[in-house]
Amino acid sequence: MGKASSALPQDDRKTMLASQPSPLITSRWFPIDNASNLYALARRRRWNRVFRVAAVLDEPIDSDLMQQALTDAAKRFPSLCAKLRDGFFWCYLERTDETPMLKEEDALPFRPMPLTRTNQPNFRVQYYGCRISLEMFHAIADAPGSFQFLASIITRYYELKGAEVADYKAAFNCADSPTALETTDPYFETAVDCKARNPKQLETYYLREPSNKRYARVTHGVMHVSDLKAAAKPYGVTITEYLSAVIIKSYLDRAASPVTKPIRVSIPVNLRRRFDIVSARNFVYMFDIGFDPKGRTDVTFEEICNALKGQLQKKTEKENILAEISANVSAQKNPLSRRVPQPLKRLVLKNNYKKSQLSFTTFLSNYGVLELPDSVAPHVRRAEFVLGDTPYQPLGFACASIGDVLTLSVNANTPDMTMARLVFRFLTAAGVPVYIESNFHE
Amino acid sequence: MRCMQCDVDLPDSYHVCPLCGEAVSDTPNQLPIEEAPYPDVTQSVEADVPAAYPNKHVLRVIAVLCAVFLLIGQSTLWTLFTPILLGLCALFYFVCALFEKGKLLRSGVCLLSTVAVALVLQVFGLLLRLPMLGISLAAAGCIAVFVLLCLLFPARMRAQLQATFHA
Numbered sequence: 266m267g268k269a270s271s272a273l274p275q276d277d278r279k280t281m282l283a284s285q286p287s288p289l290i291t292s293r294w295f296p297i298d299n300a301s302n303l304y305a306l307a308r309r310r311r312w313n314r315v316f317r318v319a320a321v322l323d324e325p326i327d328s329d330l331m332q333q334a335l336t337d338a339a340k341r342f343p344s345l346c347a348k349l350r351d352g353f354f355w356c357y358l359e360r361t362d363e364t365p366m367l368k369e370e371d372a373l374p375f376r377p378m379p380l381t382r383t384n385q386p387n388f389r390v391q392y393y394g395c396r397i398s399l400e401m402f403h404a405i406a407d408a409p410g411s412f413q414f415l416a417s418i419i420t421r422y423y424e425l426k427g428a429e430v431a432d433y434k435a436a437f438n439c440a441d442s443p444t445a446l447e448t449t450d451p452y453f454e455t456a457v458d459c460k461a462r463n464p465k466q467l468e469t470y471y472l473r474e475p476s477n478k479r480y481a482r483v484t485h486g487v488m489h490v491s492d493l494k495a496a497a498k499p500y501g502v503t504i505t506e507y508l509s510a511v512i513i514k515s516y517l518d519r520a521a522s523p524v525t526k527p528i529r530v531s532i533p534v535n536l537r538r539r540f541d542i543v544s545a546r547n548f549v550y551m552f553d554i555g556f557d558p559k560g561r562t563d564v565t566f567e568e569i570c571n572a573l574k575g576q577l578q579k580k581t582e583k584e585n586i587l588a589e590i591s592a593n594v595s596a597q598k599n600p601l602s603r604r605v606p607q608p609l610k611r612l613v614l615k616n617n618y619k620k621s622q623l624s625f626t627t628f629l630s631n632y633g634v635l636e637l638p639d640s641v642a643p644h645v646r647r648a649e650f651v652l653g654d655t656p657y658q659p660l661g662f663a664c665a666s667i668g669d670v671l672t673l674s675v676n677a678n679t680p681d682m683t684m685a686r687l688v689f690r691f692l693t694a695a696g697v698p699v700y701i702e703s704n705f706h707e
Numbered sequence: 708m709r710c711m712q713c714d715v716d717l718p719d720s721y722h723v724c725p726l727c728g729e730a731v732s733d734t735p736n737q738l739p740i741e742e743a744p745y746p747d748v749t750q751s752v753e754a755d756v757p758a759a760y761p762n763k764h765v766l767r768v769i770a771v772l773c774a775v776f777l778l779i780g781q782s783t784l785w786t787l788f789t790p791i792l793l794g795l796c797a798l799f800y801f802v803c804a805l806f807e808k809g810k811l812l813r814s815g816v817c818l819l820s821t822v823a824v825a826l827v828l829q830v831f832g833l834l835l836r837l838p839m840l841g842i843s844l845a846a847a848g849c850i851a852v853f854v855l856l857c858l859l860f861p862a863r864m865r866a867q868l869q870a871t872f873h874a
């Protein structure tokens with residue numbers, strides 16, 4: 266990033282980067298993006314922030330062909346084929362030369378991933394039967410970036426099988442070369458100069474669930490988008506708001522005593538479309554929407570929906586997003602914080618991470634619709650998105666859809682299924698038929 | 708299959724509802740969705756992540772200690788002592804790792820690298836005409852630390868040693 270180029274207006278600079286080849290094709294090391302510092306520095310020996318995206322195909326996967334598709338797609342995403350390195354001041358990423366290996370799934374999801382002491386990239390691609398899954402370390406990419414990668418692998422797989430693809434949609438064409446815009450830090454590209462802020466912990470209803478670190482219980486609820494839309498329509502809310510309201514209502518129904526603090530649901534927002542950036546790295550920002558029952562026990566679902574309506578839209582106005590990400594970028598650019606050795610930064614950021622995690626009750630991540638090329642889409646039965654647990658949040662909700670099929674996945678590292686049961690029972694009672702599948706069943 | 712308690716569809720292979728634990732009922736599903744099973748595992752296999760390896764840090768500490776003693780030492784005696792002592796220290800490492808077969812190569816690398824560090828320090832000392840007593844003291848200290856660690860935590864030391872040279 267030379268001085269002359271950063272002096273360009275942002276839009277011109279984006280156009281320029283989009284037309285240039287990615288410098289990662291030749292460079293071995295590259296900086297970690299602004300949001301990932303948190304994931305890299307807050308990691309623990311037996312835990313790192315990992316999430317999982319998966320797709321269920323209409324036939325069992327041919328592993329040799331899928332390995333070839335993975336190899337081809339990996340070349341298209343140089344920023345993903347990297348591993349974390351601890352530097353003196355910051356963590357950074359190092360390109361790995363090894364081809365990512367496709368493995369047959371033989372363990373529970375979200376088992377800890379070797380990050381620094383490995384030659385494999387910091388993600389894991391596995392297959393089992395018809396399901397192809399990608400578990401990604403959050404410092405490498407976010408869910409939309411990972412879905413792009415997964416879509417590209419699947420599209421390449423069908424291309425190798427002879428399918429013709431005209432419009433790649435969410436997938437990337439493996440024959441193209443990566444652009445500089447895709448692999449640059451999108452937060453730095455969009456941020457404007459402003460003052461850094463200290464994160465503060467919000468007052469939130471927080472339920473400490475018993476958790477087991479060796480345990481990932483994933484429950485998928487498959488439903489039709491049209492049914493869900495029909496259920497949300499009377500309340501005039503979006504699907505994300507509706508599902509948040511269902512989760513908040515379930516927390517209220519579950520609570521043994523009246524809830525006096527606001528129940529907050531943290532929702533990551535994909536910023537790619539807002540800022541017109543095609544990125545294969547992280548470019549999301551977490552916002553939260555919430556409802557304060559103020560100790561009442563007679564809260565109706567409609568009341569929650571009315572409270573949530575428009576909250577996310579207001580928070581995610583472009584100026585607000587820009588202010589948030591600019592503050593974070595300024596904190597990273599701060600000359601003082603830059604000179605602090607990484608182990609000290611870790612202490613501060615671990616605490617910041619804890620604060621941010623305790624500022625909301627649970628996560629709900631809605632990827633939206635996975636758009637695949639027309640010749641590939643009929644072969645993919647459903648898309649799945651599962652959030653890994655964190656040391657403070659053993660429960661997470663995430664959903665993704667393909668066509669009219671939406672999969673709401675609940676991941677918990679606790680055997681207690683109360684929350685999942687309440688959420689899915691609420692949906693079926695609201696007239697949304699749900700099909701349940703779990704990795705733990707008899 | 709359906710769970711009548713939760714009013715949800717379930718795959719045909721399920722006997723019990725994963726949400727509520729009740730037995731399922733043999734009623735046709737509402738949604739035409741095919742099962743996509745997960746592998747049948749209930750216990751996570753031990754992670755691919757190697758255990759922590761403070762030994763790497765211990766080696767760094769040795770190097771720093773050696774440098775410090777090198778600078779403050781007083782005597783020019785025992786020139787040969789340093790490599791021999793450091794070599795012995797590495798040998799202890801080596802013997803430690805012998806408990807686990809198949810790790811011989813890594814242990815060999817460990818041995819050689821430690822001796823190499825000792826030799827480099829020796830040459831450094833000779834070139835700068837600095838006294839050797841400091842190094843010898845440092846080496847003796849290191850051995851004491853290692854012996855103590857190995858005696859106190861034989862299993863953990865072995866595991867950490869393997870992790871240190873984990874490919």
Ligand SMILES: [Zn+2]
Pocket residue numbers: 710711712713714724725726727728729
């Ligand atoms: Zn049930």
